[in-house]
Each structure stands twice: as C-alpha cells, then as structure tokens.
Amino acid sequence: MPIRVLIADDNSFIREGMRIILSSYADFEVVVAVENGAEAVDYCLANEVDVALLxxxxxxxxxxxxxxxxxxxTKTKPFILTTFDDDEYIMEAIQAGARGYLLKNNEPDRIRDAIRSVFAEHRVLQDVVLEKLAEGANAGPAAGAGGRIDRSLFTERELDVIALIAKGLSNKEISKKLFLSEGTVANHITSILNKTALEHRTQIAIYYLTGATKPSEN
Structure with a gap:
C-alpha cells in the first residue's frame, strides 16, 4: 500500500509542484493538496492520511x-516542510507534535526519503534545525529540553552525558567537563545507546532535545 500524503501550502506553484514530484514515486499517493492548515486538519479528520506535509x-x-x-x-504524522528556519517556529512545531522539520530547498530525493523515514516512525530534523535546537540548549535550559525523556532509564551520570552531547560536546570535551576518562565517557554512551535502541550520538541529541523515541537526523 502506498504512503498516503497530504500537502498543505498556500503557494499554488509549490503545492502543485510538490504534488507532481511526489506522485512520480511509486510508493507515494498524494491524496489531496490544500492551501491552509484548517483544510488540512479537516481532511485528516475525515480521511486516512499517513503523512501531512505542512x-x-x-x-x-x-x-x-x-x-x-x-x-x-488523528493518526496522521505531521511533517513541517517550509522555507523558514526561525527558532520560534522550530521549537513550537516540534512541541506541537511535528515528526519532522525540513526546508524546501532540499533535493526531491531527500524530501522523499524524509517522508519515508517519518512514515516508518522516525523523526527527521534537518542539520540546521538540529543546530538551532542545540544552540538553545547551550544558551540555557530550552523549553522542554530533556523534559520528555524517560529519566528513570538512566543514571545521573548518563543524564549528564546526554545533556552535554545535546550541546554538541565531543567525548574529549565531555570527559574534561565531568572529570572522567574518555573511555568512561565512551562506556556511558554505549550504555545510553543500548537503553534507547538508538544508533549514534546525533540521535541521542535529538532524543534529548525533542523527546523523540525513534529519532533520525536524515
């Protein structure tokens, strides 16, 4: 069964262009293209949609x-596809439940792959978006940063490591910050990955910053 996609964009050129592009992929079905968020909500309430591009x-x-x-x-997975990378929009959208945040200047294949990832229950954040979230963590406790993760899974030291990874620190920098050997930091990261079923440190950062249980940086 193809992935059922809704497109919501007030620019008719972009809206119809995206419809043509996505319809060219055999595993996608563009079920509707609408021009505002209200129409998108109404359609998702009345019909089965897998991913809503907003x-x-x-x-x-x-x-x-x-x-x-x-x-x-609804059971639809919201996905922000926009030209705006403003900090306020990023955090608001993710806190509202967006499964992905991607800019329109990406190649069609990247957008296609991102939709597939969101459909497969992953989170997709463009690198510039992840960087802005990390900047917020560096500036101080961001709204909700680290607040949605299951802290009972981790030791206090593992929580410290997770927070520092989210700030973009390397293993060497974390070791100096926490007065640990690099080997001990690496062991903590291995333990965190095992407990969360994540694959690498970038996913740990997304997990901390967004609360996503199956994040992806694609």
Whole structure:
C-alpha cells in the first residue's frame, strides 16, 4: 500500500509542484493538496492520511496550529516542510507534535526519503534545525529540553552525558567537563545507546532535545 500524503501550502506553484514530484514515486499517493492548515486538519479528520506535509505560514490556520490539531486528533504524522528556519517556529512545531522539520530547498530525493523515514516512525530534523535546537540548549535550559525523556532509564551520570552531547560536546570535551576518562565517557554512551535502541550520538541529541523515541537526523 502506498504512503498516503497530504500537502498543505498556500503557494499554488509549490503545492502543485510538490504534488507532481511526489506522485512520480511509486510508493507515494498524494491524496489531496490544500492551501491552509484548517483544510488540512479537516481532511485528516475525515480521511486516512499517513503523512501531512505542512508549510509554516499559511492563512486561516498556520502549520504549527495544524500540527497540534492533527497530532492530537488523528493518526496522521505531521511533517513541517517550509522555507523558514526561525527558532520560534522550530521549537513550537516540534512541541506541537511535528515528526519532522525540513526546508524546501532540499533535493526531491531527500524530501522523499524524509517522508519515508517519518512514515516508518522516525523523526527527521534537518542539520540546521538540529543546530538551532542545540544552540538553545547551550544558551540555557530550552523549553522542554530533556523534559520528555524517560529519566528513570538512566543514571545521573548518563543524564549528564546526554545533556552535554545535546550541546554538541565531543567525548574529549565531555570527559574534561565531568572529570572522567574518555573511555568512561565512551562506556556511558554505549550504555545510553543500548537503553534507547538508538544508533549514534546525533540521535541521542535529538532524543534529548525533542523527546523523540525513534529519532533520525536524515
């Protein structure tokens, strides 16, 4: 069965262009293309949609509001696809339930792969988006940063390591910060990966910053 995709964008050129591009892939079915968030929510409430591609700035209801409604009221996975990488939009969209945040300037194949990842229950954050979230963590406790992870899974030292990974520190920098050997830091990271079923440190950072249980940096 193909992945059923909804496209919501107030720019008709982009909306129809994206419909043509995605329809060219055999495993995708573009079920509808709408021009605002309210129409996207209404369609998802009445029909089965796997992934909803939502622009941020739309009339009637913007992408963040639509994400919140779709995530709370349907089984559809909201995915922000936009030209805006503003910090406020990123955090609001992720907190609202967005499974991904990607910029429109990506190649079609990257967007295709990202939709597949979101459909497969992964989280997709573009590198620039992840960097902005990390900057927020560096500036101080971001709203919700680390607040959605299951802290009972980890030791206090592992939680310290996770937080520092999210700030972009290397193993060597973490070892100096926590007064541990690099080998001990590596052991903590191995333990964290085993407990979360994640694969590498970038996924640990996304896990901490977004609370995503199956993150992906694609």
């Amino acid at each position: 622009d941020i700035r739309m009339p009637v209801m913007n992408g963040v509001q639509a994400t919140r409604e779709i995530a709370a009221r």
